Amino acid sequence: MTIPTKLFIDGAYRSPVAGRPTPLVNPATEAVFAEVDSATPADINAAVESAQKAWENGWRDMAPGKRTEILFNVARVLRENLEYLAQLEMQQIGKPIADARDEIGLGARVFEFYAGAVTKFYGQTIPVSRGGIDFTLRQSMGVVACIVPWNFPFPIACWKTAPALAAGNCVILKPASISPLTAIALGELAHKAGLPPGVLQVLPGSGSAMGEALVTHPLIRKVSFTGSTSVGQRIMQLASAGIKRVSLELGGKSPNIVFADSDWQRAADSSPMSVFANTGQDCCARSRMFVERSVFEPFLETFVAATRKLIVGDPASDQTQLGPLVSASQRASVEEYIAAARSAGTRFACGGSRPSGTGYYLEPTVLADVGSNDRCWREEIFGPVVCIVPFDDEAAMLREVNASPYGLSGSIWTNDIRRALRVARRVESGVISINSHSSVHVEAPFGGYKQSGIGRDLGMAAMEGYTELKNIYIADN
Ligand code: NAP
Numbered sequence: 001m002t003i004p005t006k007l008f009i010d011g012a013y014r015s016p017v018a019g020r021p022t023p024l025v026n027p028a029t030e031a032v033f034a035e036v037d038s039a040t041p042a043d044i045n046a047a048v049e050s051a052q053k054a055w056e057n058g059w060r061d062m063a064p065g066k067r068t069e070i071l072f073n074v075a076r077v078l079r080e081n082l083e084y085l086a087q088l089e090m091q092q093i094g095k096p097i098a099d100a101r102d103e104i105g106l107g108a109r110v111f112e113f114y115a116g117a118v119t120k121f122y123g124q125t126i127p128v129s130r131g132g133i134d135f136t137l138r139q140s141m142g143v144v145a146c147i148v149p150w151n152f153p154f155p156i157a158c159w160k161t162a163p164a165l166a167a168g169n170c171v172i173l174k175p176a177s178i179s180p181l182t183a184i185a186l187g188e189l190a191h192k193a194g195l196p197p198g199v200l201q202v203l204p205g206s207g208s209a210m211g212e213a214l215v216t217h218p219l220i221r222k223v224s225f226t227g228s229t230s231v232g233q234r235i236m237q238l239a240s241a242g243i244k245r246v247s248l249e250l251g252g253k254s255p256n257i258v259f260a261d262s263d264w265q266r267a268a269d270s271s272p273m274s275v276f277a278n279t280g281q282d283c284c285a286r287s288r289m290f291v292e293r294s295v296f297e298p299f300l301e302t303f304v305a306a307t308r309k310l311i312v313g314d315p316a317s318d319q320t321q322l323g324p325l326v327s328a329s330q331r332a333s334v335e336e337y338i339a340a341a342r343s344a345g346t347r348f349a350c351g352g353s354r355p356s357g358t359g360y361y362l363e364p365t366v367l368a369d370v371g372s373n374d375r376c377w378r379e380e381i382f383g384p385v386v387c388i389v390p391f392d393d394e395a396a397m398l399r400e401v402n403a404s405p406y407g408l409s410g411s412i413w414t415n416d417i418r419r420a421l422r423v424a425r426r427v428e429s430g431v432i433s434i435n436s437h438s439s440v441h442v443e444a445p446f447g448g449y450k451q452s453g454i455g456r457d458l459g460m461a462a463m464e465g466y467t468e469l470k471n472i473y474i475a476d477n
Pocket residue numbers: 147148149150151152174175176177178205206207208211212215226227228229231232234235248249250251252282283380382408448452453
């Protein structure tokens with residue numbers, strides 16, 4: 001299997017002008033399996049200038065039908081390379097292979113959606129009071145920087161780049177240092193599918209060094225970022241000098257609310273994967289569970305039984321549901337939370353230890369009766385740890401739900417339609433699901449309230465975020 005290890009600039013693989021490559025570690029084997037180049041400021045300049053040229057000389061004015069055709073072709077080529085991309089994703093972050101295949105397919109669907117969106121996203125005509133004709137245009141911005149994290153490297157890279165390209169921008173994609181491979185491959189495959197040179201370029205490298213140089217480059221018009229809230233704050237600060245547009249998809253601490261009137265056995269059976277999928281490294285993880293007191297103990301028992309059945313192990317096996325954590329340092333950070341819970345005297349309903357053997361594994365861990373000031377309750381752990389507490393009163397429960405600085409996602413389980421809608425409207429989050437754990441739909445907006453972010457990915461909302469709105473007035477007398 002070819003491992004792409006270079007920068008993808010102006011339609012070709014290139015070596016950086018200087019510097020040493022970064023080793024990649026497979027988190028399931030703890031072995032180095034590749035070394036990837038890092039972009040320097042000189043490479044960033046070359047890439048951004050080539051992107052600007054590609055935008056001015058063709059991409060922004062390309063007939064929409066032609067742009068649609070190319071983006072559909074990208075989706076087709078991604079599907080043809082699904083297994084290759086899934087294997088790369090599995091090796092670099094330890095993602096279970098079945099999930100990796102699903103996520104490559106999701107990336108292809110994203111390109112299909114935005115291929116179609118090119119000709120379905122348009123302005124308005126406005127009856128202005130002085131007469132004449134007034135209309136709006138949605139115009140591309142220029143060169144957009146898309147900076148993505150390591151937990152869903154491929155789908156997030158696709159759901160940033162596809163709408164940006166569909167809207168007529170050129171993109172510089174910066175993957176996380178530990179997960180550059182599927183992003184680099186995306187650059188090359190999209191180019192093979194007909195994307196002109198310079199329209200999508202991929203620059204691996206360290207966020208604190210080249211990431212900042214990219215954000216502050218004067219030709220970058222917008223930064224679309226997914227990652228931690230602290231880096232999001234830094235990017236917003238850096239972007240302020242040039243009044244650059246930003247969209248930020250940040251951390252979460254999403255609630256999972258179970259009322260006694262719900263089909264709570266079904267909720268208990270399905271909820272472990274709402275927090276433990278991707279080994280808990282999911283911004284939408286339902287990591288705070290609120291269960292109505294009358295069903296709390298039987299709910300907990302069913303939840304723990306379902307958790308014990310999860311298959312933790314080799315990501316290469318089709319049956320595996322939970323792979324390792326992404327790195328030794330990510331596991332160490334989760335273990336600090338587990339240690340804090342131990343010293344606070346929290347009830348461990350299951351888990352809390354490392355299984356024996358190689359790989360950065362941790363058992364899925366269920367904490368019950370957690371104090372509302374405990375770190376595990378308040379902070380995003382980004383690992384396989386859930387906190388489950390009982391509640392008595394809907395209003396008090398909602399106050400605690402909304403006490404979090406985050407507001408990304410969440411679930412509500414009830415069979416009372418009035419309660420479902422009342423609570424859904426009150427939860428301060430950008431995404432909420434009722435009797436379900438799904439958060440991401442290609443066609444619907446995705447993003448956060450409060451410190452979970454600004455702007456929206458996916459759906460037609462993403463097209464708004466990658467365009468400027470121009471008003472044109474024509475006198476008719
Ligand atoms: P991160 O440390 O914030 O990194 C995200 C990306 O930003 C990486 O490509 C990183 O590069 C880069 N970066 C780091 N410092 C930078 C800087 N100063 N300037 C420019 N770029 C910089 O996040 P992570 O650890 O990869 O991912 C975990 C976080 O992402 C969690 O908080 C999670 O909730 C959040 N997340 C949110 C969503 C959402 O949609 N809301 C989705 C997924 C994940 P390096 O890898 O080189 O540091």
